[in-house]
Amino acid sequence: xxxxxxxxxxxxxxxxxxxTVAPGPNxxxxxxxxSTGSPAYLNAIDPATGASLLSAALPGADGSYAVAATxxxxxxxxxxxxxxxxxxxxxxxxxxxxxxxxxxxxxxxITTDDQGNVYGGTFPNGKxxxxxxxxxxxxxxxxxxxxxxxxxxxxxxxxxxxTGSLPxxxxxxxxxxxxxxxxxxxxxxxxxxxDKVVYDLNARGGRVYARISTAFPGPLYVWDIASRTxxxxxxxxxxxxxxxxxADGSLYLIQNSELKKYDxxxxxxxxxxxxxxxxxxxxxxxxxADLGLPDYPGTxxxxxxxxxxxxxxxxxxxxxxxxxxxxxxxxxEILSVAGGKDKIYAGGFLNGGVSVVDPSTGAxxxxxxxxxxxxxxxxxxxxxxxxxxxxxxxxxxxxQPWSSPEYSPGPPGTPDNPTQLLNLKPDLLQTRARALAEVxxxxxxxxxxxxxxxGGALVIYDPKTNTAQKYRxxxxxxxxxxxxxxxxxxxxxxSIVGGLSTTPPTRDAGTVFAWDVAKSRKLWETVPVPGxxxxxxxxxxxxxxxxxxxGKTVFAVDxxxxxxxxSFVLGNTNSSGDIVATPDAVYVSIDLNKIYRIAPGxxxxxxxxxxxxxxxxxxxxxxxxxLTSGSExxxxxxxx
Numbered sequence: 001x002x003x004x005x006x007x008x009x010x011x012x013x014x015x016x017x018x019x020t021v022a023p024g025p026n027x028x029x030x031x032x033x034x035s036t037g038s039p040a041y042l043n044a045i046d047p048a049t050g051a052s053l054l055s056a057a058l059p060g061a062d063g064s065y066a067v068a069a070t071x072x073x074x075x076x077x078x079x080x081x082x083x084x085x086x087x088x089x090x091x092x093x094x095x096x097x098x099x100x101x102x103x104x105x106x107x108x109x110i111t112t113d114d115q116g117n118v119y120g121g122t123f124p125n126g127k128x129x130x131x132x133x134x135x136x137x138x139x140x141x142x143x144x145x146x147x148x149x150x151x152x153x154x155x156x157x158x159x160x161x162x163t164g165s166l167p168x169x170x171x172x173x174x175x176x177x178x179x180x181x182x183x184x185x186x187x188x189x190x191x192x193x194x195d196k197v198v199y200d201l202n203a204r205g206g207r208v209y210a211r212i213s214t215a216f217p218g219p220l221y222v223w224d225i226a227s228r229t230x231x232x233x234x235x236x237x238x239x240x241x242x243x244x245x246x247a248d249g250s251l252y253l254i255q256n257s258e259l260k261k262y263d264x265x266x267x268x269x270x271x272x273x274x275x276x277x278x279x280x281x282x283x284x285x286x287x288x289a290d291l292g293l294p295d296y297p298g299t300x301x302x303x304x305x306x307x308x309x310x311x312x313x314x315x316x317x318x319x320x321x322x323x324x325x326x327x328x329x330x331x332x333e334i335l336s337v338a339g340g341k342d343k344i345y346a347g348g349f350l351n352g353g354v355s356v357v358d359p360s361t362g363a364x365x366x367x368x369x370x371x372x373x374x375x376x377x378x379x380x381x382x383x384x385x386x387x388x389x390x391x392x393x394x395x396x397x398x399x400q401p402w403s404s405p406e407y408s409p410g411p412p413g414t415p416d417n418p419t420q421l422l423n424l425k426p427d428l429l430q431t432r433a434r435a436l437a438e439v440x441x442x443x444x445x446x447x448x449x450x451x452x453x454x455g456g457a458l459v460i461y462d463p464k465t466n467t468a469q470k471y472r473x474x475x476x477x478x479x480x481x482x483x484x485x486x487x488x489x490x491x492x493x494x495s496i497v498g499g500l501s502t503t504p505p506t507r508d509a510g511t512v513f514a515w516d517v518a519k520s521r522k523l524w525e526t527v528p529v530p531g532x533x534x535x536x537x538x539x540x541x542x543x544x545x546x547x548x549x550x551g552k553t554v555f556a557v558d559x560x561x562x563x564x565x566x567s568f569v570l571g572n573t574n575s576s577g578d579i580v581a582t583p584d585a586v587y588v589s590i591d592l593n594k595i596y597r598i599a600p601g602x603x604x605x606x607x608x609x610x611x612x613x614x615x616x617x618x619x620x621x622x623x624x625x626x627l628t629s630g631s632e633x634x635x636x637x638x639x640x
Contacts, residue, residue: 002610002625002636007344007362009631011332014308015063015351016043017240018077021287021302022069023090025054029289031304034077036063036351037330038630042077042088047289047302050310050325056094058086062333063350066109067284070116070133078107078120085110085118085131100129100138109154111161111203113176119161121151124502128154128161128174141179144172149502153201155208157225162208164198167452167500169212171198171223187212187221187230195451205245207264211237215280215389220253222264232267238276240284243301252301252313254281259301259313259320272301274313274320279370279406282306295319306351307368331631336386339620340377346633347372347385352407354385354396359620359635368408369418376436376443380463384443385418386433390425391447393433393461394418421461425450428457428472431499435492439485439517446480446492449499454506456480458492460517475513475525477506481576482537482548489523490515491559493535493548510535512548512557524562528555536576541586543600549579554588554596554606568606570596580619582638587625589617595625595636610636 016033024030030044030053040061044054058064058079066078075088083105085097100107104122111119116133126148128141141161144151150166161174170193171184186193190212199218200211208223220237223230238254242262245251250263252272259274286303289312296314304310308327313320336347344357346364352371355364374386383396396402396418403410403417424430424447434456435446445459456479460469474480475494482493492513496505509530514523528535532550541547545556545565552571557564570590577589586598587609595617597609612634618626625636 002638004610004612004627005635005637007357007359007633007635008364009331010346010355010357010362010364010633011334011348011353011366011631012329013332013348013351013353013366013368014327014329016304016306016308016327017284018064018067019285019304020067020069020075021285021289022075023073025090029287031285031302031310032067032069032075033285033304033327034058034064034067034079035308035327035330038062038333040064040079041330042067042075042086042094043327045304045310045325045327047310047312048291048293050323052326052328055328056088058094059096060084061086064107065284066107066120068110068112068118070112070118071114072116074116074133076110076112076118078110080106083107083122085120097131097136100131101127101140103127108150108152111155113156119154119156119176121154121163123150125149126151126165128163130176141174144174144181145170145183149500153198153210155201155203157203157206157208160225162201162203164201164210166197167195167502169193169196169198171201171208171210184223185230187219187233189233190221195453200239200241202242204242204251205249205264207231209242211239213237213239215239215282217256234262234269239282241286243286243288243303246288247299252286254283257281259311261315272313272320273318274311274322276305276311276322277409280306283311333631334616334628334633336372336375337616337618337626337628337633338375338377339618339624339626340383341381343377344620344626344633344635345375345377345383346628347375354383356398357633359624362633367402367404369404370407373432373434374436376438378438378443379441383418384436386436386445388432389450390423391428391430391433391445391450391457392420392424393422393443393445393459394420395463421466422459422468424457424459424470428459428470429453430457434479434481435483437483437485437490439490440488442517444483444485444490444517446483448479448481451499452503454478454498454503456494458490458515460490469520471520474515474522475511478511481510481534484538484540484546486540486559488517489559490517491538491546493538493550495534495536497533505533509533510550512538512546512562514559514562526557526562526564528557528564529553529567532574534574534576537578539579539581539586541581541598541600542583543604547579547581547586547588547598549577549588549590551575552590554579554590554598556604566604570594570606578617580617580625582619582622584622587617587619589614
């Protein structure tokens with residue numbers, strides 16, 4: 001049997017996405033944000049000091065991309081995963097208003113009108129809703145663009161609702177009274193809207209500003225509402241928002257890594273000297289505040305960045321700065337876990353990060369980083385990291401200081417560590433480096449595609465030559481969820497789903513495959529569990545068989561032929577689990593709350609080893625399993 005030991009929460013940080021600038025609890029201007037966590041918190045920040053004025057839990061919510069204020073100072077937040085709308089009236093407490101539309105689990109963005117009504121865009125049916133601030137009545141405007149499952153961005157102006165979609169870039173105009181929907185023409189030079197995203201959209205001063213890009217810089221197109229024409233294109237604009245129109249008719253945005261003033265009348269950009277660094281330079285809270293500070297007379301531009309920093313700029317003095325606010329860190333859900341010779345590694349979901357954990361004490365060293373899909377300690381002691389987005393591969397030399405120029409730079413002159421070795425977005429159109437395995441000193445990477453497409457990739461990276469062999473659609477129209485290797489052969493488990501899980505699959509079951517690295521060819525491919533969409537994990541058992549898990553079924557195949565030799569239906573759901581092995585047995589995650597043990601032998605009968613809710617299952621050494629449950633890490637010491 002095994003002993004379950006909590007190692008605590010190895011990952012914690014600040015992640016602010018949804019936000020706005022509006023009156024705070026004390027009546028003075030505050031910067032409002034929702035910090036991601038379990039639960040998420042609605043925060044008000046004093047822009048003069050960075051101090052926390054309020055931190056209120058949003059029960060049941062994990063985070064929010066969507067925060068807006070009504071004219072009377074009421075703050076609304078729309079959340080993801082539970083798809084609820086929350087409200088905080090001045091002087092009141094947070095109210096959970098429930099899910100505006102029963103079918104929608106994600107509110108991507110909200111905005112308000114002059115009467116305080118709230119408009120939101122949703123997933124998975126790409127709908128728009130209106131919530132009446134006075135009566136609580138909800139109007140469902142329906143799916144605004146058939147085939148578009150995300151209303152990614154939304155704003156309101158003069159009786160019209162403007163929306164931007166994903167997975168393709170369509171900008172829609174919805175009459176708030178009649179519900180009539182009109183699609184705006186594509187901006188000049190955009191080309192085919194397919195596989196492009198209206199990531200951000202703001203209505204300001206009679207114009208609609210639509211940024212068609214990703215979390216990274218892209219063109220910001222300007223639509224004149226009165227003339228119904230596109231009148232400008234601002235290149236290399238960062239998200240997520242632009243400021244309201246100021247007293248002089250101009251507004252502020254981040255462009256080419258600098259806060260700039262934009263004059264809509266002359267279509268000119270003027271630099272402020274306030275520059276930003278790092279991979280992500282996005283703000284959703286950006287507005288104006290009177291700070292009452294000597295270097296910041298009158299009105300200043302203020303806002304927050306995604307890691308909790310505040311930036312501010314004063315147009316009169318030119319003074320600017322970026323500093324860390326006092327928004328508290330929240331535990332981060334663990335997305336990936338791996339065991340090393342004398343360490344445990346944990347990778348974070350969404351706000352990301354990599355922690356190196358002491359297996360005995362749980363003491364953790366946290367490093368800011370990207371969302372981490374996969375981790376593996378290599379035979380040379382380096383930590384290999386599979387990241388999202390862009391299916392990037394990194395190597396972390398643990399003998400040298402951590403210094404990530406994209407997320408957590410060290411002192412000036414410190415070499416990059418981890419080092420980025422692959423980016424599989426440009427040529428293979430991949431987004432998640434979902435699985436890693438070492439094969440004869442090379443690193444095999446299994447990936448999930450980007451956007452609304454099918455077909456993952458298998459990539460073999462050679463550290464000695466810094467070269468990679470890249471193979472898309474090793475299993476046609478399927479992505480690679482799990483990898484293992486033995487004697488020069490890579491074995492993988494695949495899934496029929498696409499990058500956004502919205503594209504109808506062309507196949508009806510996940511597979512297991514074998515790939516000969518030296519000969520660059522597939523040896524065999526088999527469907528181990530007919531009808532099971534995903535083979536989420538594979539490993540070699542002590543019996544020499546290739547074991548895998550597909551939803552509620554665990555199976556073993558002959559690694560030479562791919563023939564299925566045995567299988568057991570153990571669960572009730574098709575939740576994707578992991579399978580790992582020690583020298584004594586195979587351990588498989590079923591229903592995300594049970595772990596079964598299968599020892600080698602003639603009967604190979606699975607026995608229930610442990611019941612405990614978890615997301616990921618890993619292994620360290622010969623007698624230790626690793627479990628993650630939310631943000632908490634556990635080790636399971638297996639009695640010998």
